[in-house]
Amino acid sequence: MQKKWIELFDGLMKGDIPFEQEGYIVVTRFDPNSPYAVMELISFKNVKNIQSTSSGVTFHSDGFKTFVVFEPMNYQFRFMEPYLREGAAQVPLRFNECVIVDLPRRDRIIMSKDPYTSYGSFTVDKPEHGNFVYYIFGAPDVEDIICHFVGAVLNEDLKVPKSALPQIFTVIKDNLTKFHKFAG
Template sequence: MALKWIDLYLFEGLMKEAIPFEENGYIVKATFDTEASNYAVIELIAFKNVKNMNMSDKSVTFYSDGYKVFVAYEPATYRFRFQEPYLRDGIYQFPVRFNEVDVIELPKHDKIFISKEPYMSQGSFNVDRPSGGDLTYYIYNNQKVEEHIFQFINSILVDDLRITKSVMPEVNEHVKRNLEYFYRAERNASGEG
C-alpha cells in the first residue's frame, strides 16, 4: 500500500530524521493475522511535542502523551469472539473492554470494533517495529490530515480486508469523534479552551 500523502514508513522516517516532533503527529499501525483468520487491529496514535525518543532494534518509545484509537476487524471465524479484547493473546489483543467500543455489524456476522474514546497513554508510548506483513506509517500533520487518516484506514479495511465500502462513512465518523478528544486536549494545553 503506497499512498502519495504518506511519505514515510515510521522507522525509515526516524532513521532519516524526517519526522517533525514539535508539531502534531499521527502514527497508524496495522497488525494482521494472515495465517489463521483475517483478523486485524489498526492503531491510530495522535501525539504532540515529543520531548525525547528512544529507539531500539525492536521498537521506539516516544516521550509524549499518546491518544490511541483502535479499529479492529473481527471475522466470524475468529475462535475467541466472546473474550474481552484486553484479555486476548498476541496480535488479537488491544486494551479495551466490550463496553468501551462501538460495534459495526457486517453482513456475514463479521464485526468492526472502534474505540468509543481514545486510550490515553500518559508520558510515553511505545511502537513496535512491524513484522510479517504488518505496517507502521507516520502521517504528516496538514490541513487534510483527517482525510488522509480516513483514506488510510479505509484502504486497509476495503482493499486489504475486503470490507464493503458502504460502512466506511460510519467508521470515519467514529474515528473523527475520537480525534476530537485529542484536539480538545491540545486546545486545553495551549490555553485556548
C-alpha cells in the same frame, strides 16, 4: 488527495519525519493465521525524547490512542473482551468502551468510543512481516488522509464493503476530535 504518509522507521532513520507538523502514527497488525487485524491510531504532543529500543522506538510523551479492530465471522475469541485476548490481538478495551459495527458478511469492526491515554511514554514496535507502521501528517486535512488510509486498508486488504466505511469514518473522526481536545 495528495498522500502525506511515510513509513515510520524508514523516516526516523533518514530524518524525514516532520514532527513539527500535526501528525499521527498508524500501526497495523494482521494475524498471520486469520483475517483478524488491529489498527492503532496514535496522536502525541510535547515529545521529550525518542529512544530506539531493540524491538522498536519509545516516544517519551503522552500518547492518545484509538483502536480499529477487524474481526472475521469465524474468529475464535470473538466473544472474549478485547483486553483479555493474547498477544497482538489484545487491545486495552472492554466491550462497553467500544463501538461495534456489524458488517454484511457477519464480520465486525470494533472501535474505541474514546481515545485511550498512555501516560508518560509509549512504544511502537517494529512491524513484523506483512504489518506496517506509518506516520501520517499534513494539516489541515489530516483527518481525511487518515480516513482514506484506514478505508483503503479495510476495503482492499480486509474486504470491508465501502458502504460500511462512512459509519467507521464517523467514529474515527469523533476520536480525532477528542485527540485535539486532549492535546489542546
